[in-house]
Amino acid sequence: MVKEIESAGLPIVHMCTVVPISLTVGANRIVPTVAIPHPLGNPALSREDEKELRRKLVRQALKALETEVEGQTVFEQ
Amino acid sequence: MRLEIGNINIKDVQLGNETKVEKGVLYVNQEELAKVTGDDDRIASVEVYLAKPGEETRIIPVKDVIEPRVKVSGPGGMFPGFISKVEQVGEGRTHVLKGTAVVTTGKIVGFQEGIIDMSGPGAEYTPFSKTLNIVVKVDPVDGLHQHEHEAVVRLAGLRAAAYIGEAGRNVEPDDVQVFETKPLLEQAAEYPDLPKVAYVYMLQTQGLLHDTYVYGVDAKRIIPTLIYPTEVMDGAIVSGNCVSACDKNPTYVHQNSPVIHDLYERHGKDFNFIGCVITNENVTLADKERSSNMTAKLVELIGAEAVIISEEGFGNPDADLVMNCAKIEKKGIKTVLITDEYAGQDGASQSLADSTPEGDAVVTAGNANEVITLPPMKTVIGYPEVADVIAGGSAGSLKPDGSITAEVQVITGATNELGFGYLTAKGL
Numbered sequence: 001m002v003k004e005i006e007s008a009g010l011p012i013v014h015m016c017t018v019v020p021i022s023l024t025v026g027a028n029r030i031v032p033t034v035a036i037p038h039p040l041g042n043p044a045l046s047r048e049d050e051k052e053l054r055r056k057l058v059r060q061a062l063k064a065l066e067t068e069v070e071g072q073t074v075f076e077q
Numbered sequence: 078m079r080l081e082i083g084n085i086n087i088k089d090v091q092l093g094n095e096t097k098v099e100k101g102v103l104y105v106n107q108e109e110l111a112k113v114t115g116d117d118d119r120i121a122s123v124e125v126y127l128a129k130p131g132e133e134t135r136i137i138p139v140k141d142v143i144e145p146r147v148k149v150s151g152p153g154g155m156f157p158g159f160i161s162k163v164e165q166v167g168e169g170r171t172h173v174l175k176g177t178a179v180v181t182t183g184k185i186v187g188f189q190e191g192i193i194d195m196s197g198p199g200a201e202y203t204p205f206s207k208t209l210n211i212v213v214k215v216d217p218v219d220g221l222h223q224h225e226h227e228a229v230v231r232l233a234g235l236r237a238a239a240y241i242g243e244a245g246r247n248v249e250p251d252d253v254q255v256f257e258t259k260p261l262l263e264q265a266a267e268y269p270d271l272p273k274v275a276y277v278y279m280l281q282t283q284g285l286l287h288d289t290y291v292y293g294v295d296a297k298r299i300i301p302t303l304i305y306p307t308e309v310m311d312g313a314i315v316s317g318n319c320v321s322a323c324d325k326n327p328t329y330v331h332q333n334s335p336v337i338h339d340l341y342e343r344h345g346k347d348f349n350f351i352g353c354v355i356t357n358e359n360v361t362l363a364d365k366e367r368s369s370n371m372t373a374k375l376v377e378l379i380g381a382e383a384v385i386i387s388e389e390g391f392g393n394p395d396a397d398l399v400m401n402c403a404k405i406e407k408k409g410i411k412t413v414l415i416t417d418e419y420a421g422q423d424g425a426s427q428s429l430a431d432s433t434p435e436g437d438a439v440v441t442a443g444n445a446n447e448v449i450t451l452p453p454m455k456t457v458i459g460y461p462e463v464a465d466v467i468a469g470g471s472a473g474s475l476k477p478d479g480s481i482t483a484e485v486q487v488i489t490g491a492t493n494e495l496g497f498g499y500l501t502a503k504g505l
Contacts, residue, residue, distance in 0.1 A: 017360070017361065017362055017393075018362060018365065018393055018396045018430075018431070020362075020396055020399065020400065020431060021393075021396050021430055022085055022433045024399075024431050024432055024433075031364060034361070035360045035361045036283070036360040036361075036393050037283075037284065037285055037360055073132075
């Protein structure tokens with residue numbers, strides 16, 4: 001899906017836990033996430049801390065979306 | 078570490094007044110077995126059934142399959158950390174009631190439990206259609222959480238297998254096999270001219286009911302480590318996982334791992350089986366990186382020149398498989414991978430979730446998405462309606478006549494990634 005949307009000319013960010021798979025399938029903007037069962041959250045955190053975590057991940061993804069890339073790029077935290 | 082496996086060949090199993098082996102027949106005291114199996118306040122009921130090869134019997138949903146064994150000499154007992162104390166096992170002598178298996182069934186825990194058919198087309202896909210099965214149907218009290226339910230049934234199955242295994246304690250085995258791995262430096266010196274081959278044994282540890290235990294420890298919490306292969310034969314590794322039935326390793330398969338047995342078979346002839354590393358398949362990238370780094374380091378440390386890596390399950394563990402492969406190859410050590418495929422019902426899709434150019438020697442156990450129709454059976458032990466919800470099935474899988482149309486994924490052991498099965502492919 002990431003590649004299809006990109007080939008239509010839209011920049012796209014792949015948020016995922018297993019970055020190597022994302023690299024293998026050819027995503028160009030990759031934001032690493034938390035864990036496979038809960039990519040965008042963390043049940044071990046308090047509600048407040050989890051909200052902050054989610055906000056950070058979304059901000060990171062938006063930043064990746066705005067960034068020009070030359071080839072595959074992983075946007076670490 | 079040297080272990081003798083004494084196989085007591087069992088020709089038949091019958092219910093009787095006393096649990097014993099006599100002239101190759103295993104008699105099981107049904108009441109006593111139910112009592113031992115149900116010895117847990119969280120269990121509401123236990124029922125005992127027999128299911129033999131060729132019968133028109135279906136067992137559904139199958140949780141685990143366990144081989145009855147008993148430790149007759151050497152330290153420790155069966156299933157250390159669960160049934161016996163956490164003693165080091167893998168030495169001395171163990172008796173096996175060969176040809177029998179304990180199969181646990183009961184209300185469904187998760188959605189990834191299996192089917193065993195004792196005859197018909199489904200029987201060809203599961204190795205447990207050829208065993209004399211003592212089926213314990215264990216149902217818990219109301220109100221348990223899923224993870225408690227899983228633990229209750231897992232432990233009940235181990236108790237049942239240990240209880241039945243005791244019947245072999247004082248029986249003279251029909252044959253005795255000897256397996257031995259020496260301390261590393263001695264082992265390396267024993268066959269200095271043969272290539273050193275190691276085994277990387279990946280254990281399913283995705284959590285959320287997909288877990289494996291080593292000496293009672295949840296393997297997602299281990300750092301990859303070395304294990305004598307004989308420890309595994311004494312029940313050091315126990316399945317607690319509800320990953321898809323076709324490619325999880327039931328406890329029976331750990332006890333009888335074909336990879337370990339075949340490596341021993343050619344040990345000292347074609348190569349020097351130098352050691353075994355157990356590792357996990359966790360759900361964060363940091364865990365995957367750490368475990369694959371440690372695994373690669375350990376196989377290098379023990380001086381392996383080639384490694385067999387087996388996966389358990391599919392999906393994100395494919396990434397662990399590929400990381401293990403790439404990191405070990407990078408050290409100049411050859412790898413062969415054993416996996417299965419989820420290539421779609423037509424077999425045309427990508428088989429694994431990840432890949433690497435280093436993975437140039439791969440053995441497949443088959444495509445789990447292949448569709449099969451299992452005919453109705455005269456007897457169904459368990460809860461047939463779960464055919465619609467277990468992985469590989471879908472709404473309408475169970476037909477009004479009792480037949481089931483689903484992917485082979487639903488069949489226990491259908492694409493086992495240790496090669497524990499009877500189906501093979503031949504080139505034309």
